[in-house]
Amino acid sequence: MNDAFxxxxxxxxxxxxxxxxxxxxPKYNFIGGHNDPESIPVxxxxxxxxxxxxxRGQTIATYNQDCGPLGDIEMRKFLAGKLAKYRGxxxxxxxxxxxxxxxxxxxxxxxxxxxxxxxxxMEEFTYQGAMNRLRARGINIFGAKLDDGGLDIGALETQLxxxxxxxxxxxxxxxxxxxxxxxxxxxxVERRAALLSITRDRGVPVxxxxxxxxxxxxxxxxxxxxxMEGSDHVIHVGSFSKYLAPALRLGYVVAxxxxxxxxxxxxxxxxGALEQMVVADYMQNHYDEHVAALNVRLKTKRDALIExxxxxxxxxxxxxxPPGGIYLWIKLPEQVDTLKLSEAALKAGIAFxxxxxxxxxxDAAKSHLRICFANPxxxxxxxxxxxxxxxCFEETGIPPRSANVSRx
Amino acid sequence: MNDAFxxxxxxxxxxxxxxxxxxxxPKYNFIGGHNDPESIPVxxxxxxxxxxxxxRGQTIATYNQDCGPLGDIEMRKFLAGKLAKYRGxxxxxxxxxxxxxxxxxxxxxxxxxxxxxxxxxMEEFTYQGAMNRLRARGINIFGAKLDDGGLDIGALETQLxxxxxxxxxxxxxxxxxxxxxxxxxxxxVERRAALLSITRDRGVPVxxxxxxxxxxxxxxxxxxxxxMEGSDHVIHVGSFSKYLAPALRLGYVVAxxxxxxxxxxxxxxxxGALEQMVVADYMQNHYDEHVAALNVRLKTKRDALIExxxxxxxxxxxxxxPPGGIYLWIKLPEQVDTLKLSEAALKAGIAFxxxxxxxxxxDAAKSHLRICFANPxxxxxxxxxxxxxxxCFEETGIPPRSANVSRx
Numbered sequence: 038m039n040d041a042f043x044x045x046x047x048x049x050x051x052x053x054x055x056x057x058x059x060x061x062x063p064k065y066n067f068i069g070g071h072n073d074p075e076s077i078p079v080x081x082x083x084x085x086x087x088x089x090x091x092x093r094g095q096t097i098a099t100y101n102q103d104c105g106p107l108g109d110i111e112m113r114k115f116l117a118g119k120l121a122k123y124r125g126x127x128x129x130x131x132x133x134x135x136x137x138x139x140x141x142x143x144x145x146x147x148x149x150x151x152x153x154x155x156x157x158x159m160e161e162f163t164y165q166g167a168m169n170r171l172r173a174r175g176i177n178i179f180g181a182k183l184d185d186g187g188l189d190i191g192a193l194e195t196q197l198x199x200x201x202x203x204x205x206x207x208x209x210x211x212x213x214x215x216x217x218x219x220x221x222x223x224x225x226v227e228r229r230a231a232l233l234s235i236t237r238d239r240g241v242p243v244x245x246x247x248x249x250x251x252x253x254x255x256x257x258x259x260x261x262x263x264x265m266e267g268s269d270h271v272i273h274v275g276s277f278s279k280y281l282a283p284a285l286r287l288g289y290v291v292a293x294x295x296x297x298x299x300x301x302x303x304x305x306x307x308x309g310a311l312e313q314m315v316v317a318d319y320m321q322n323h324y325d326e327h328v329a330a331l332n333v334r335l336k337t338k339r340d341a342l343i344e345x346x347x348x349x350x351x352x353x354x355x356x357x358x359p360p361g362g363i364y365l366w367i368k369l370p371e372q373v374d375t376l377k378l379s380e381a382a383l384k385a386g387i388a389f390x391x392x393x394x395x396x397x398x399x400d401a402a403k404s405h406l407r408i409c410f411a412n413p414x415x416x417x418x419x420x421x422x423x424x425x426x427x428x429c430f431e432e433t434g435i436p437p438r439s440a441n442v443s444r445x
Numbered sequence: 446m447n448d449a450f451x452x453x454x455x456x457x458x459x460x461x462x463x464x465x466x467x468x469x470x471p472k473y474n475f476i477g478g479h480n481d482p483e484s485i486p487v488x489x490x491x492x493x494x495x496x497x498x499x500x501r502g503q504t505i506a507t508y509n510q511d512c513g514p515l516g517d518i519e520m521r522k523f524l525a526g527k528l529a530k531y532r533g534x535x536x537x538x539x540x541x542x543x544x545x546x547x548x549x550x551x552x553x554x555x556x557x558x559x560x561x562x563x564x565x566x567m568e569e570f571t572y573q574g575a576m577n578r579l580r581a582r583g584i585n586i587f588g589a590k591l592d593d594g595g596l597d598i599g600a601l602e603t604q605l606x607x608x609x610x611x612x613x614x615x616x617x618x619x620x621x622x623x624x625x626x627x628x629x630x631x632x633x634v635e636r637r638a639a640l641l642s643i644t645r646d647r648g649v650p651v652x653x654x655x656x657x658x659x660x661x662x663x664x665x666x667x668x669x670x671x672x673m674e675g676s677d678h679v680i681h682v683g684s685f686s687k688y689l690a691p692a693l694r695l696g697y698v699v700a701x702x703x704x705x706x707x708x709x710x711x712x713x714x715x716x717g718a719l720e721q722m723v724v725a726d727y728m729q730n731h732y733d734e735h736v737a738a739l740n741v742r743l744k745t746k747r748d749a750l751i752e753x754x755x756x757x758x759x760x761x762x763x764x765x766x767p768p769g770g771i772y773l774w775i776k777l778p779e780q781v782d783t784l785k786l787s788e789a790a791l792k793a794g795i796a797f798x799x800x801x802x803x804x805x806x807x808d809a810a811k812s813h814l815r816i817c818f819a820n821p822x823x824x825x826x827x828x829x830x831x832x833x834x835x836x837c838f839e840e841t842g843i844p845p846r847s848a849n850v851s852r853x
Contacts, residue, residue, distance in 0.1 A: 038535070038536070038537075038540050038677075038699075038700075038701050038702075039676075039677040039701075040677060040701035040702065040703055041677045042645075042650070042677040042678040042701075044558075044650065044678075044700075044701065044703050044704050045703050045707075047558055047616060047648075047650065048557055048558065048707060049556070049557060049558060049559060049560045050560065052556075052557060052707055052710065052711065053710040053711060054710060055706040055707055055709070055710045056514075056706070056709070056710065058513070058539070058702070058706075059509075059512075059513025059514060059515070060513075061511070062507070062511065066507075069507075069508060070508070071506060071507040071508060072506040072507070073506060074503035074504075074506040074507075075503070076506070077502050077503050077505055077506050079498045079499060079502035079503070082494075082498055082502070082719075083494055083495045083498050083499070086490075086491055086494040086495075086723075087491045087494075087495075090487045090490055090491050091487060091491070094485050094487035094490070095482035095483070095485050095487070096482075096692065097485055097690040097691075097692040097693060098479060098480040098481060098482040098484070098485050098690055098691070098692070098820065099470070099474075099477075099479040099480070099482075099691065099692060099820060100477060100478070100479060100686075100691045100692060101467075101692060102692050103469070103470065104467075105466070105467025105468075106464075106467060107467070127446070128446070129446075131466070132446045137545060137694075137714065137716075137717070138714050140713060140714050141713070141714070144713060148457070148460075149456055149457060149460060150452075150455055150456065150457060151457060152457045152458065170713075208455065237450075240455075242450070242452065242455065268447075269446075269447040269448060269449050269450040270450040270452075278508075282505040282506055282718075283505075283506070283507065283508045284504065284505040284506070284507060284508060284509060284510050284715060284717075284718035284719075285505060285717055285718060285719055286545075286714060286715060286716065286717045286718070287717075291446075292446075292452075293446050293447075293448035293450075293452065294446075294448065294466070295448055295452050295453050296452050298463040298464070298466075299453075299456060299460055299463055301463070301464070302460065302461040302462060302463045302464065303460065303461060305548060305549070305552060305578075306545065306546050306548050306549070306694060307692060307694060308545075308694065308717075309545070309692075309693055309694045309695075309716075309717035309719070309720045310690075310692035310693060310694070311490075311692075311693055311717070311719055311720045311723065312717045312719050312720060315494075315719065412506065412507060
């Protein structure tokens, strides 16, 4: 196209930075929240499409079908049933707003609760997308201390009181209690109860993001916080991105009508009806088998990643073994700057997320990195980690030995 | 849900008003941009779903599939080909951004170009959604004069010069040149050329919304403005809502990379991949036959509406016969206040859009109303118009005669 006209001279001030044109994914794609291509239930989705379009296809001729702005009624019924069965929640279809990915849900929460200069508390290491959205609105973010069990509730209580002493009541606390991103910790039921109590007492809403709560492998895990006593200040967020397919852009928010009605007023339009109808039908019929099969594949990939790290990085890569999810949060020795390493790695076709981008205080995760193991094949995981060790050694001298062979 | 916690006390200031819970559509649904349920190509969409998911289903495991943030490559290829063939445009797939409805496209245009206090020019009667989005951002809107042929270019030139004398350069002019909403006028090629010239000279971008350009029945109509010489200041917007299905939420923007790259940075996520893939495949194979069949049905409904109005309202309902689209813009006698009438009508199960909501100056359309004839059946159109005449007579004494029978 002819682009002689100077649009940029007319742009509003303060717009976010642009990216170059997209070309292709890197060969070893450990970045973002991409998922396992082999687990896409192609035939099941085709069957569901035929079924729902023959039953209700004509409803797509009207905005929001025949369901109103909360979203497709069959999708909201599936979600209410699933959240009751697997997350212990007493949810009706009218408590659910379907969103275009959980990202839109988070954006709407920010929009209805926050103004520039407000304060929000997040886990000290947390989801970059949620952090970026808040920063773009001029929100002050405070990081709350994490340990192996997730949020340190005692430290959080002190932090809330310190803020209160300065006259600051956070607009909300954002937490990922079940398979935390990026650390993969699971908050115990005792800590959940304590978190609810100290926040309810202080009038601070809790946003619980349970995008990964379907992806646990070996253990029992607690119900969602919204299922517990004293949780009427909780807004619950979820997604199909992590247990079905991120490109579908399907997420949801569970909250009281006072919250949902304000979110609808800000939402600006419905979420794609075909995706809602098809996914609702597929999950109504196949949730258990689909999630079980996906989790077998994810666990296999986690194991391959950990084995590859042990072989190639030895003791220089420190991590907790994740009980579920799609990420591994790794600490390398202090002399490794993962922002620099990520640039060198990308030249070798390896993409990972450097720790500083997943940390409220970037310096606190200078030597951390996050690896998503869901998208690459087991073979690509093995090759990619071996190559990453090569690049890392060239850049930093770490790891000095790989596969029991000294590189020096 | 337990809603004892007072979320509303924590809401940000200046949020838009909320609506009550949705219940059901009115019996006679002449409101909004809903479409013809019988024209949804159920079997064709099922076939396309099977074909695209078997071919490329695994791509939905990654954000934005394997296509990057502009959208599904097959969708962008279809659009580039369609816009070349039917709208005369030299468009490549890289000039197209797929959006979640054209509404998201308009929102992104506002976001990258406008700050509070800026000025935008719109047609004096125009799309309520576009107006509301601008007003929510604190933009000053000036209405440009319309006549039977669309924008009055001479009046617009004077208006631009008057604004310039006050130091105001509008951020853009928003126009619907091909089947204007709500008036259904078509801007001639001569007026398009003049509009391009006077705006290019003054450095004012033009946003051309061609959501209805596929829905014309009897006549030849001009290419889009972006197809013409001297159009490098034009941003082109389109949608599948009006010729396929609004609940799918599929629209697009065609613009230079400088504009699209900034829109991507603000977009916050992709548009649903299943809908993009399915619709691209369906339209690649069936565009001509689908649009031809839809237009036969729409024209039949238009004819039924006009006949019903003539029978029930006689000469009290003034309108131009639309050459396409889905709307009729009607003027009733001065003593009819269509905002009041719409409330009385809704109690009788009849919904229409009162003119003031589709007018930059609400008072200028006090006695106008917009009827969408695409969604109701021919039978519902006939019944609904007859009932509307009854309600209108009860409320206003207009029309005094219906079907050649005096009501008085």
